[in-house]
Amino acid sequence: xxxxxxxxxxxxxxxxxxxxxxxxxxxxxxxxxxxxxxxxxxxxxxxxxxxxxxxxxxxxxxxxxxxxxxxxxxxxxxxxxxxxxxxxxxxxxxxxxxxxxxxxxxxxxxxxxxxxxxxxxxxxxxxxxxxxxxxxxxxxxxxxxxxxxxxxxxxxxxxxxxxxxxxxxxxxxxxxxxxxxxxxxxxxxxxxxxxxxxxxxxxxxxxxxxxxxxxxxxxxxxxxxxxxxxxxxxxxxxxxxxxxxxxxxxxxxxxxxxxxxxxxxxxxxxxxxxxxxxxxxxxxxxxxxxxxxxxxxxxxxxxxxxxxxxxxxxxxxxxxxxxxxxxxxxxxxxxxxxxxxxxxxxxxxxxxxxxxxxxxxxxxxxxxxxxxxxxxxxxxxxxxxxxxxxxxxxxxxxxxxxxxxxxxxxxxxxxxxxx
Numbered sequence: 001x002x003x004x005x006x007x008x009x010x011x012x013x014x015x016x017x018x019x020x021x022x023x024x025x026x027x028x029x030x031x032x033x034x035x036x037x038x039x040x041x042x043x044x045x046x047x048x049x050x051x052x053x054x055x056x057x058x059x060x061x062x063x064x065x066x067x068x069x070x071x072x073x074x075x076x077x078x079x080x081x082x083x084x085x086x087x088x089x090x091x092x093x094x095x096x097x098x099x100x101x102x103x104x105x106x107x108x109x110x111x112x113x114x115x116x117x118x119x120x121x122x123x124x125x126x127x128x129x130x131x132x133x134x135x136x137x138x139x140x141x142x143x144x145x146x147x148x149x150x151x152x153x154x155x156x157x158x159x160x161x162x163x164x165x166x167x168x169x170x171x172x173x174x175x176x177x178x179x180x181x182x183x184x185x186x187x188x189x190x191x192x193x194x195x196x197x198x199x200x201x202x203x204x205x206x207x208x209x210x211x212x213x214x215x216x217x218x219x220x221x222x223x224x225x226x227x228x229x230x231x232x233x234x235x236x237x238x239x240x241x242x243x244x245x246x247x248x249x250x251x252x253x254x255x256x257x258x259x260x261x262x263x264x265x266x267x268x269x270x271x272x273x274x275x276x277x278x279x280x281x282x283x284x285x286x287x288x289x290x291x292x293x294x295x296x297x298x299x300x301x302x303x304x305x306x307x308x309x310x311x312x313x314x315x316x317x318x319x320x321x322x323x324x325x326x327x328x329x330x331x332x333x334x335x336x337x338x339x340x341x342x343x344x345x346x347x348x349x350x351x352x353x354x355x356x357x358x359x360x361x362x363x364x365x366x367x368x369x370x371x372x373x374x375x376x377x378x379x380x381x382x383x384x385x386x387x388x389x390x391x392x393x394x395x396x397x398x399x400x401x402x403x404x405x406x407x408x409x410x411x412x413x414x415x416x417x418x419x
Contacts, residue, residue, distance in 0.1 A: 001338070005103075005232075005372070007029055007035040007119055008262040009028050009392075010025060010026070010028070010037075010075060011025070011026050011027075011028060011034060011076040011081060011260050011383050011386045011387060011388065012025050012026075012029055012066065012069070012075060012079065012080045012081065013080070013081050013083075013196075013198070013380065013381070013382030013383045013384075014062065014065070014066070014080040014081065014083065014182070014187075014195055014196065014376075014379065015376075015379040015382070016047065016058070016062065016082060016083060016178060016181070017047065017050070017083075017085075017220055017221070017337075017378075017379040018042055018044060018047045018048060018049060018050055018219060018220035018222070018242065018244060019043065019044055019094070019155055019219070019220025019221070019243060019244065019337060020041055020042065020043060020044050020220065020337065021040070021041070021042055021043075021044045021058075021061045021062055021064075021065040021373065022040070022041040022065060022374065022375065022376055022378070022379040023039070023040045023066045023068070023069040023071040023080070024036060024038070024039050024040075024061075024069060024379040024380055024382070024383055025037050025038045025039075025069045025070065025072075025075065025169055025377060026383040026387075027028055028387055028390070031308030033384070033387075034212040034265065034374035034383055034384070034387045037072070037073035037074070037075065037373045038068075038069045038070065038071070038072030038074070038075075039067070039069055039072060039145070039376065039379070040064075040065045040067065040068025040069035040070075040072065041065060041067075041375070041376075042061050042065045043060075043061070043066045044220070045061060045314060046055040046058030046061065046181075047220055047342055048060075048221060049086060049087055049099065049240060049242075050085040050086030050087065050180065050219070050222045050227045050238075051086045051087070051088065051174050051177075052174070052177040052181060055177065055180060055181055055184065056184075056230045056246065056392070057207060058181040058182075058287070059182075059184035059263070059310050060179040060185075060189075061185070061187045062182060062185040062222050062323025063182055063185035063186065065383075066080070066185065066187065073078045077187070077189060078186070078187060078188060079188040079190045080182060080187050080188075080190055080259075081189075081190050081191050081193060081197040081284070081383075081385070081386045082178055082182060082189050082191075082193070082308075082380045082382075083178075083192075083193055083194075083198050083378045083379070083382055084135065084170060084174075084178060084192045084193065084194060084195060085174060085195040085196070085217075085219070085222055085232065085238065086171075086221075086222060086238065087222060087240045087311075088170055088174045088175055089135070089166045089168065089169070089170050089194065089236070089238050089240050090132075090168070090169050090170075091166060091167065091169070091234075091235070091236040091237065091394075092126065092166075092167050092169075092204070093128055093140070093164065093165070093166055093167070094124065094165055094167055095162060095163065095164050095165075095166070096120060096121070096122030096123030096125070096162065096163045096401065097122065097160065097161070097162045097376075098115065098118050098119045098122055098126070098160075099117055099143075099159065099160060099161075100158050100159055100160065100161050100163075101114065101115055104234075108160065108384070109157070109159065110155060110156070110157055110340070111144065111154055111155060111156045111157075111158060111161055112154060113154055113166065115153075115154075115161055116142070116153060116154060116161075116163075118141070119161050119163040120137060120139060120163050122163075123137070123163050123164070123165040123167075124137045124165065124167055128169060128307065129315075130172060131172055131173065131237060131346060132169045132170065132171060132172065133169065133170065133175070134167060134169055134170050135168045135169060135170045135175070135192060135194060136155055136166075136167070136168040136193075136194055136197065136342070137165055137167055138165060138166040138167075138168070138197075138231045138232070138233050139163060139164070139165050139166075139213075139232070140164040140165060140166055140234065141162070141163075141164050141230070141232065142161065142162065142164075142232065143160075143161070143163070144156050144157075144158035144160070144162075145158040146160075146161055146162055150242070150278035151231070151232075153333070158392060162336060165195060166233050166235075166236070166419045167187060167227070167350070168194050168231075170192075170234060172369065178192065180215075187419045190327065191386070191389075192212060193385055194218050194224065194236065194294060195217060195224055195378045195381055196215055196224035196226035196236060197226065197233070197236070197381075197385070198309050198378050199214050199215060199224070199226075199335055199336070199359075199377040199378045199381045199383075200226055200228065200233075200381065201213070201358065201359055201381040201384040201385045201388070202335070202359075202361035202376075202377040202378065202379075202380040202381025202382075202384060203335050203359030203374075203377050204228065204333060204359070206231070206296035207231075207330065208228070208330040208333065208340065209228040209231050209232075209296070209373070210230060211229075211329035211330040212225075212227075212228065212229040212230075212233050212327045212328045212329040212330055213228050213229075213328060213329075213330040213331065213332070213333060214227055214315075214319065214324075214331070214333070214352070215227075215228070215330045215332075215333050215335065215359070216312075216315055216332060216333070216334050216336075217242065217335050217336040217338075217377065218242060218243065218311075218334060218335070218336040218337065218338030218339050218362055218377065219242045219336045220242050220243045220244050220337060220338075220342070221242050221243075221244055221311070222238050222239060222240055222241070222242050223236075223238075223239040223241060223311055223315060223324075223338075223416070224238055224239075224315075225237045225238070225239065225315055225319075225334075225335075227319065227327075229324070229327045229328075234324055234327070235319075235322045235324045237318045237322070238309060239314045239315055239318065241264070241310075241311050242336075242338060243337060243338045244312070245307060245311070245336075245378070246265060246269075246304055246307045246308065247262045247265055249262050249303055249304075249307050250263070250265055250269075250276060250303055252297070253303045254284050254300075255287055256284050256285050257285065257287060259339075260285045264282070264300065264335045265283070265304070265341075267299060268282050268300060269301075269304050269341050270297070270300070270301050270304065270341060270342040270343040271301070271304055271308040271341050271343035271344045271347045272301070272305060272342075272343030272344075272346040272347045273298065273301050273305070273343075274343065274413070275342035275346060276297050276298065276301060276343075277299075278298070279296070280296065280297035280298070280315055281294050281295065281296055282294070282300070282405060284299055288292070293347035300344070302377070304329070304382070305343075305347065308341075308347055309347060309351060312347065312348055312351040312352070313351060316351055316352055326384045327417030328354060328356075329393075331352075331355030331356055331357070332346060332352050332354060332356045332357075333349055333356075333357055333358075334357070334358050334374070335358070335359040335360070335361040335374040336374055336375060336377060336378075337375035339358050339365075339374040340358070340373055340375065341373050345357065345358055349418045357379060358374060359374060359375065360373055360374045361374075361376055361377050361380035361381060362378070376401075386414045389416050
């Protein structure tokens with residue numbers, strides 16, 4: 001019999017994607033990394049390009065995925081940390097400037113946590129349409145009297161305090177639909193987290209964040225992009241194409257049902273000819289009662305390769321436009337379900353002309369559980385992200401999410417999300 005999990009000790013990360021819904025349950029450890037207890041994953045039927053289009057299907061799939069995770073973990077959960085993605089997500093860099101508070105008669109003041117809160121509030125004071133809300137405010141660096149690159153300004157002497165922050169916004173309706181689906185599944189949403197930010201916590205190393213790295217989360221409906229440099233996030237974006245785009249091309253090119261095309265992609269697909277052997281053949285199911293046909297695997301690669309190249313080229317162009325490509329010293333990390341396809345690293349190296357590796361969230365996996373595949377990067381990353389924020393606040397988070405966000409412990413939350 002499953003026991004109800006303690007909010008302080010158990011975390012559930014929920015990745016609500018276009019092609020799959022993955023749930024991971026972990027137990028927090030005092031002074032150490034959380035330990036994963038159970039995982040569950042089911043096909044997703046109610047989303048398109050990261051946005052909910054069918055509430056009932058999505059709620060049912062969430063309930064099933066969490067049920068699988070609960071069964072393997074031996075505990076029951078009633079709240080989750082949910083990932084959020086989709087083309088509605090936008091980001092912008094902003095700067096805030098304030099005078100440092102002076103308590104005594106000295107010409108300079110001393111930066112306090114109140115000053116940090118004030119300068120970040122000043123930076124986040126951007127004009128937003130009525131249908132959008134701020135999801136994250138992520139400090140990049142602080143500047144005290146023109147001294148740049150400061151990560152922890154509290155206690156420093158100065159007259160002027162500035163903050164560069166990365167602001168992520170989302171559509172209220174899309175976020176609320178995620179919350180509604182979880183409620184229908186009997187779950188409260190503890191917090192909503194940008195999926196590439198969570199995936200980064202799952203697969204990136206600190207050295208990569210310092211040197212400069214591009215994270216590409218290759219999902220079913222979208223490809224999420226995040227750039228890190230000098231230990232902090234510099235740019236995020238969403239490419240509106242993912243694995244489904246490739247599946248539809250396979251279905252059209254081979255004249256086979258979409259379900260069959262997805263199965264063919266998973267079992268036989270490859271993104272680069274170097275990833276397959278010569279003279280490999282496979283059987284393609286026919287449509288409408290037609291006879292199956294045999295074709296070479298090389299022809300399948302000829303369909304998949306150009307689509308993958310197109311998506312990766314969009315990502316490269318986004319990096320050029322954001323002027324972040326020149327700050328990438330550690331290369332590219334591919335993760336997400338699409339990253340498991342053979343040949344992805346090879347074709348990405350050709351597009352980006354820099355080192356590429358496949359990122360899987362194996363660091364948190366216990367010895368008695370097999371390593372997690374890239375498709376679990378977001379769900380596992382949500383575990384680490386949640387644990388980090390809960391440690392920064394030294395207490396359990398409030399019950400449920402006060403959308404669009406909580407305001408308690410702002411300074412610790414802002415600093416712990418990145419630094």
